[in-house]
Amino acid sequence: xxxxxxxxxxxxxxxxxxxxxxxxxxxxxxxxxxxxxxxxxxxxxxxxxxxxxxxxxxxxxxxxxxxxxxxxxxxxxxxxxxx
Amino acid sequence: xxxxxxxxxxxxxxxxxxxxxxxxxxxxxxxxxxxxxxxxxxxxxxxxxxxxxxxxxxxxxxxxxxxxxxxxxxxxxxxxxxxxxxxxxxxxxxxxxxxxxxxxxxxxxxxxxxxxxxxxxxxxxxxxxxxxxxxxxxxxxxxxxxxxxxxxxxxxxxxxxxxxxxxxxxxxxxxxxxxxxxxxxxxxxxxxxxxxxxxxxxxxxxxxxxxxxxxxxxxxxxxxxxxxxxxxxxxxxxxxxxxxxxxxxxxxxxxxxxxxxxxxxxxxxxxxxxxxxxxxxxxxxxxxxxxxxxxxxxxxxxxxxxxxxxxxxxxxxxxxxxxxxxxxxxxxxxxxxxxxxxxxxxxxxxxxxxxxxxxxxxxxxxxxxxxxxxxxxxxxxx
Numbered sequence: 001x002x003x004x005x006x007x008x009x010x011x012x013x014x015x016x017x018x019x020x021x022x023x024x025x026x027x028x029x030x031x032x033x034x035x036x037x038x039x040x041x042x043x044x045x046x047x048x049x050x051x052x053x054x055x056x057x058x059x060x061x062x063x064x065x066x067x068x069x070x071x072x073x074x075x076x077x078x079x080x081x082x083x
Numbered sequence: 084x085x086x087x088x089x090x091x092x093x094x095x096x097x098x099x100x101x102x103x104x105x106x107x108x109x110x111x112x113x114x115x116x117x118x119x120x121x122x123x124x125x126x127x128x129x130x131x132x133x134x135x136x137x138x139x140x141x142x143x144x145x146x147x148x149x150x151x152x153x154x155x156x157x158x159x160x161x162x163x164x165x166x167x168x169x170x171x172x173x174x175x176x177x178x179x180x181x182x183x184x185x186x187x188x189x190x191x192x193x194x195x196x197x198x199x200x201x202x203x204x205x206x207x208x209x210x211x212x213x214x215x216x217x218x219x220x221x222x223x224x225x226x227x228x229x230x231x232x233x234x235x236x237x238x239x240x241x242x243x244x245x246x247x248x249x250x251x252x253x254x255x256x257x258x259x260x261x262x263x264x265x266x267x268x269x270x271x272x273x274x275x276x277x278x279x280x281x282x283x284x285x286x287x288x289x290x291x292x293x294x295x296x297x298x299x300x301x302x303x304x305x306x307x308x309x310x311x312x313x314x315x316x317x318x319x320x321x322x323x324x325x326x327x328x329x330x331x332x333x334x335x336x337x338x339x340x341x342x343x344x345x346x347x348x349x350x351x352x353x354x355x356x357x358x359x360x361x362x363x364x365x366x367x368x369x370x371x372x373x374x375x376x377x378x379x380x381x382x383x384x385x386x387x388x389x390x391x392x393x394x395x396x397x398x399x400x401x402x403x404x405x406x407x408x409x410x411x412x413x414x415x416x417x418x419x420x421x422x423x424x425x426x427x428x429x430x431x432x433x434x435x436x437x438x439x440x441x442x443x444x445x446x447x448x449x450x451x452x453x454x455x456x457x458x459x460x461x462x463x464x465x
Contacts, residue, residue, distance in 0.1 A: 049112065049115065049127070050112070051110065051112065051115065051127045051129045051130035051133060052130075052133075053130060053133055053134065053137075053139065055137075055139060060139075061139070061141065062134065062139050062141060076133055076137065078110060078112075078129070078130065078133070
């Protein structure tokens with residue numbers, strides 16, 4: 001078998017970076033959003049008093065900002081008011 | 084930062100360390116709105132519970148060391164989740180797997196307790212120096228009551244007056260009491276709350292052995308932290324004796340007519356309910372009974388009193404950790420007492436007194452407000 005040629009096509013710098021978002025609890029959905037939208041979701045999660053958390057799927061750690069290496073996150077929504 | 088991986092293994096570790104209570108939480112958020120930290124910064128216990136449920140525990144985070152185990156959250160939780168036990172279980176894991184993340188001051192306290200049995204690393208021989216010149220006998224087979232002063236009044240110059248006052252009152256009332264002098268060591272409460280079960284157990288076993296050998300049946304304590312530990316932890320390890328907090332003892336003597344006041348104290352006194360005497364032990368009436376019986380005293384409650392009393396910030400090992408200016412609950416309590424027009428802030432816990440005295444000092448000195456233990460007040464008027 002011939003070895004695979006490495007893909008040397010340069011990434012389009014104008015192409016929007018996509019972050020995959022999984023909602024763990026109530027919404028139970030997965031969607032792909034822009035990096036900006038992912039940052040907004042994170043900010044909304046932590047600015048509310050519901051006590052939600054964002055986990056980076058790659059590192060399995062709770063994160064408090066969306067860095068350029070974050071590709072997929074899980075939103076553990078808080079359940080204030082009784083769950 | 085190091086993390087315990089979010090996996091069944093991490094969750095099991097938390098459960099094994101005593102944090103299984105997280106299963107009961109239905110995320111109502113009442114713990115978060117009750118937690119005193121939210122007066123000074125955002126701190127969400129219900130979020131912490133989610134983290135532990137999923138094993139998402141980041142060992143280097145400061146938040147694991149903030150809880151002062153004041154029990155406000157536990158006392159209000161509709162599911163009776165032992166939130167402080169969950170936090171203690173994570174602290175245990177940090178001690179085992181991420182010791183570097185343990186606050187340095189706490190590391191030093193644990194080292195001192197291991198080597199000499201007191202948090203400051205003071206010479207064990209000097210534990211009873213507070214009693215010099217008071218002619219207090221060492222506990223022996225003929226002695227009825229043991230007075231256990233707690234490390235803070237035994238070693239901290241600012242608090243020695245509390246142990247002295249207590250002993251003078253006991254003497255004046257003719258109580259057959261004694262002390263164990265250099266034989267007693269720290270009760271082990273605060274290291275237990277920071278997750279060091281092994282050290283706490285060693286300290287407890289030492290005291291239990293000494294108490295049993297001496298034939299101790301009745302103990303009077305100054306500190307509500309010793310009170311809770313002797314009552315809740317020592318019996319599990321073979322320490323069986325009756326424990327009385329000094330305010331309980333005084334109230335009892337008032338009822339019997341054995342405690343009488345010969346002087347007046349014409350001052351406005353606000354009483355602070357210590358967490359470990361109040362919420363942890365349900366002792367609210369006795370201190371008030373003693374203070375309100377003193378002629379001349381105008382007794383007032385704090386803005387938040389009894390079950391709602393605001394913590395001074397000293398429990399859960401916090402007394403050994405630095406709390407930033409602007410984040411000290413004791414500052415708020417001193418300020419509130421001054422605004423209420425109080426001249427004296429009275430309480431019945433050495434940790435509260437240490438914190439209040441520090442707050443008064445930061446606010447300009449003694450003229451702001453007098454900080455006194457109930458024993459010191461009573462000694463002055465009998």
